[in-house]
Amino acid sequence: MTRPFENIRILDLTHVLAGPFSTYQFALLGADVIKVEAPNAPDCARGRGPDGNLNNDLRGLNYQVQASNKRAMTLDLKTDKGRSVFKKMVKKTDVLVENYRTGALGSLGLGYDELNALNPKLIYCSLTGYGDYGDRAMVNAYDNTIQATSGIIEQSGGHKPGVSFVDYAAGYNAAFAISAALHQRNTTGKGTHISSSMLEVAMTMMAPEAAAALHPVKIKRDKEAGISAYQTSEGILMIGAFTPDQNCRMWEMLGSQGYKIDAAFKETNDWEALWEKTSAIKETLTYQPIHEPKGKMEEYDTAA
Structure with a gap:
């Protein structure tokens, strides 16, 4: 594959995992991705990983695995000068991706409406935990809390899977939406605002279970x-x-x-037949350690 996003510039105002992973997809495919971090508050992923020396150098492995092909700079957006520099960059930018708390950039005068006025072609993508509206809109979120809220942990027997797959799925989801917006811009010449929440992504990944929970016919x-x-x-x-x-x-x-098998287990020509035998099949497949009868060894020793 060629570098399809080679002429695309992206401002990356993301941190931790979902956001950086999203922009990483474009960096791999040729986009000029510029990561913007606060001078005194770098991406916390920089200090995480198994190598203490790399962590101290702010190049932890957790950061490196999603930072390839990106450029990085510091900019204090809480100052007038920092915002002025940022706005100049926005005028020459195709995509902005951020995953701060809902409304955080807007409170600094850097929301979609303000930046769209500077650059009508800008695609502005916000990754959030719980979306833009509702009781939890202003609440920070991590993969584990979203897995709990969405019901994934309950579906997993009360245990959190060992990887942060909601973060990764949210990153892919945002990247797909941005790609669609870039395609749309080729036709309309206009940018757009994308809002992608981790909770919605998690619920989408449980579509069959969610649909069954909402369906009037219930079955256990x-x-x-x-x-x-x-x-x-x-x-x-x-x-x-x-x-x-x-x-x-x-x-x-x-x-x-x-x-040795039960011949009836092979008689599953449709789903109903399979479900009917599920409990018996599970019981048969469950490992049962073989224990010697009590006293057998003593009897053997006596005979010897």
């Missing part, structure tokens, strides 16, 4: 046995036999390996 059903993890004598095994047909083939395979 276990997840299909073939897409669950099982403890074995050699560790945890994750199975990917999702559909009724895949379930049948899984049991045929287990049978060919010498495992």
